[in-house]
Amino acid sequence: MGRFVRWRAFLLGVGAVWACLGAEAAIAADPIRIGSFLSVTGPASFLGEPEKKTLELYVERANRDGGVLGRPIELIIYDDGGAGEKAATFAKRLADSDKVDVLIGGTTTGTTMAAVPMAERAKVPLISLAAGIPIIDPVKSWVFKVPHTDRMAAEKVILDMKKRGIAKIALISEDAGFGKSGHDQTVAVARENGIEIVADEVYSAKDPDVTAQLTKIKNSPGVQAVFNFGAGQGPAIVTRNFRQLGMTVPLYQSHGVASKDYIRLAGEAAEGVRLPAAGLVVAAQLAATDPQKPVVTAFKSEYEKTFKSEVSTFAGHPYDALQIVLAAINRAGSTDKAKVRDEIEKTSGYVGTAGMVSMSPTDHMGLSPSAFHMVEVRKGDWVLLD
Structure with a gap:
């Protein structure tokens, strides 16, 4: 059992x-x-x-x-x-x-x-x-x-992309539960905000390597940023493979990786990755007037x-x-x-x-x-x- x-x-x-x-x-x-x-x-x-x-x-x-x-x-x-x-x-x-x-x-x-x-x-x-x-x-x-929710995460990420002038993105996501739902919400939010998804790849939580999917993304014309929706070890593998391929566009993750375990698993490859997270992970950096801080x-x-x-x-x-x-x-x-x-x-x-x-x-x-x-x-x- x-x-x-x-x-x-x-x-x-x-x-x-x-x-x-x-x-x-x-x-x-x-x-x-x-x-x-x-x-x-x-x-x-x-x-x-x-x-x-x-x-x-x-x-x-x-x-x-x-x-x-x-x-x-x-x-x-x-x-x-x-x-x-x-x-x-x-x-x-x-x-x-x-x-x-x-x-x-x-x-x-x-x-x-x-x-x-x-x-x-x-x-x-x-x-x-x-x-x-x-x-x-x-x-x-x-x-x-x-x-x-995953939709809130997608909205936060897409908003940040728009602030950076990003209009064409690649999406890579886990083919189960959280990843599937996050993928669908991101597609909808991107469409609502005029963001074009020029590449869309998936991987399994058990995949030890996602180089093939990322290579397709790398070779897709016009990609200005990559957004990964997944949880567990998969996003860390995506991050390491992303750097190994020499990809330099901004890489975003979802709130499914808001843990120091992700940073440890991804190592130096995680440097510069952006994601939405609750105030808990940056408690000391919150404003003194933020009601969440105490x-x-x-x-x-x-x-x-x-x-x-x-x-x-x-x-x-x-x-x-x-x-x-x-x-x-x-x-x-x-x-x-x-x-x-x-x-x-x-x-x-x-x-x-x-x-x-x-x-x-x-x-x-x-x-x-x-x-x-x-x-x-x-x-x-x-x-x-x-």
Whole structure:
């Protein structure tokens, strides 16, 4: 069935002295069950592994503070390895056997979409950590998401290209989930903005080399920039092959690579690459007046202090999902799934790692394009451009 981790957060620290009577009462109460299916291993592990760490860290912290509604939180995580069929199986197990109150996951667009039909049938609120716009467009009653959409990423990149006077581009994308959706959104956004796509290539997440596709792009007349839409190791391979071919036009990536792991994998080839990202990766560079700055600065500090590793955009997604869920349960006054669903939909003015979130019956993400920043890789680090 695949590797899995099942963690009963409220049992951790047995024997420790709880700080208050509220916490003691929480031990005896029925737990609030939060289920999660993440890609902790496999090609998307650099996304799923920090997501798992964040959920565990902040569920433990919530329990130390007495839980929610005087009840402890039980966190159950399954590792789908990035496989859609496993994600669907684990989501069903979480709903039917583990009797969870809320679902957080999946890591990728593909694993999320595999689980969406089950969440809708079982009427269990699901908050996705993935970016694909099909997750929330069209709106689905029980499904929400916290990251920016691939369309927003395409809009941010195309806008930056127009500022640089770029009118003809090449598109290269991964032939699955996030890459496919991002490709389609980019084609639409480019058309709307008068940008001509003169070359359009695809690759598989398992491809060890994409020189053939990039050579076609290099030989296409008029290419002024290249935009890659993908996640995992693929974009790093694209970046290295791009430089190996001596290509010098601007190279853009999507927010699917907003992690230092991408820079490490791509090495010096990443120098000068631009991409849209959340404020979390450039927390110290945000303006003092930015309402996100204290939130992302605190989260970055806590994560890096705890795990001794640099924070990524992806680590912030489960933090936002968890805070939105716990606040919704608190407002609902129970774990009644319909009431919690309604309260998630009413989320307004929440300032998280991805930006300010205000959802509605017609918007199950709640982020505006202003939540995105354009960044550039310089000397192995992110530099804020706007």
